[in-house]
Amino acid sequence: MAKEKTVYFCKECGFESPKWLGQCPGCKAWNSFAEGLAPAKESKGKVSRSLGLSEVTSLSKVSAKEEERFSSGISEFDRVLGGGIVKGSLVLVGGDPGIGKSTLLLQVCKETSAAGKKVLYVSGEESPRQIKMRADRLGEFAGDVRLLAETDLDKILENIKDEKPDLVVIDSIQTMFISSVDAAPGSVSQVREATLTLMNLAKGENITVFLVGHVTKEGVVAGPRTLEHMVDTVLYFEGENVASYRMLRAVKNRFGSTNEVGVFEMSEKGLREVLNPSEYMLAGSPADEPGSVVTCIMEGTRPMLIEVQALVSQTNFNLPRRAAAGTDYNRVNLLMAVLEKRMGLSMGACDAYVNIAGGIKVAEPGLDLAICLALVSSYKNRAMGSGTVCFGEVGLTGEIRGVGMAMARVAEAKKLGFKTVILPAVNKSGINIKGINVIGISSIRELNDLL
Secondary structure, three states: OOOOOEEEEEOOOOOEEOOOOOEOOOOOOEOOEEEEEOOOHHHHOOOOOOOOOOOOOOHHHOOOOOOOEEOOOOHHHHHHHOOOEEOOOEEEEEEOOOOOHHHHHHHHHHHHHHOOOOEEEEEOOOOHHHHHHHHHHHOOOOOOEEEEEOOEHHHHHHHHHHHOOOEEEEEOHHHOEOOOOOOOOOOHHHHHHHHHHHHHHHHHHOOEEEEEEOEOOOOOEOOOOHHHHHOOEEEEEEOOOOOOEEEEEEEEEOOOOOOOEEEEEEEOOEEEEOOOHHHHHOOOOOOOOOOEEEEEEEEOOEEEEEEEEEEEEEOOOOOOOEEEEOOOHHHHHHHHHHHHHHHOOOOOOEEEEEEEOOOOOOOOHHHHHHHHHHHHHHHHOOOOOOOEEEOOEEOOOOEEEOOOOHHHHHHHHHHOOOOEEEEEHHHHOOOOOOOOEEEEEOEHHHHHHOO
8 A cells, every 4th residue: 555645834925845844944834843744646636726817818998896795684783794795705814712703603594594595504514503592692584594514515516506696604714624635633734725715716607605614723714824915805793701792893894994893792692883983992990990991992993981090009028910811921020110210209118019900911002091090099099089091101211102092082971971092292282172171281290180
């Protein structure tokens, strides 16, 4: 019996090598090679595919009409996709296990089928009985959603050609396999070939295909990095298992902006849209308490009000304890050093704890001013006062630097009933919203006057 030939694939870019390499020559990633069976010779000729243009033509003669879209029935989902689902697109949805990827796509199937679209849900991980149990929790399905529990992609393609659906969900791409590729399901070669086959189906038959992708411990979609390059849209479903909210974020979108974020809340009956995330995040926040400050961050193009909490107290140990939840720990230490140097505060003998209420994680520089105000408020035991929102970036010299989309942040604060906004002085000149008091500051030395 002939010995099976093995090759090594780069898990990041799909580069193929006959031997193991420490660094990939293609993408320069370290320790990214994995061993797998070489593709069979008869399958190599199947890679050539046409995407609707098989001869050379002039760019000026190509029709550039608006892409055809249809609504998913979920406004937050349509928002992230750029206005709706594009026909013939290939969309990859990734996220941690149990985060709600299958639930979200089943809800999309429910709404689109109710609108008269033909939907086929293909599961390689669950039986039809398990899918039915989840569907019962989501409520009654008005439309007919077709189910198929199969992992052989050749059989799946035959069913798709017979059913001729408008929307196909593949859950998940790592479980699919092509019999002509001599490799295990989930391997680099299988995932790459399966995605290419589905891409050809989506473009050739004008069928929208959603792929569910597993993620690695680093938080990226498992398999070759070329998987994200082949699809039209890459969506990440994010959130903490202990928190009820979920965020759908686009990191790649050929048909819209990547700056949009959809917010959902996990409930007993599936995912519920959060149309006003600011009100949701501020629910239960205390009034006139030292160490509590409300700030406005930007999630894509959407402003969101959140609460920043800080607790500063004298330490009982030789080494003060510092902790940060929801923001960068090193950033908190940096801001505390700026407060000590520029404001003369003696925080070196204090424990300091900073928390972003609601379990959300924020890495935006506009959060700096709120963290500083919360720390100073707790240190001096003086409340900020209700009805005030602040945002701005703090530099090492204590200056307050401007942030983007200041007008949208102030408008969001006014919409929720806040009376005062503290922002960088460079952003104040561009604010022309009436009915709200706008205070511009240029240095953290002015914080004492605000408390």
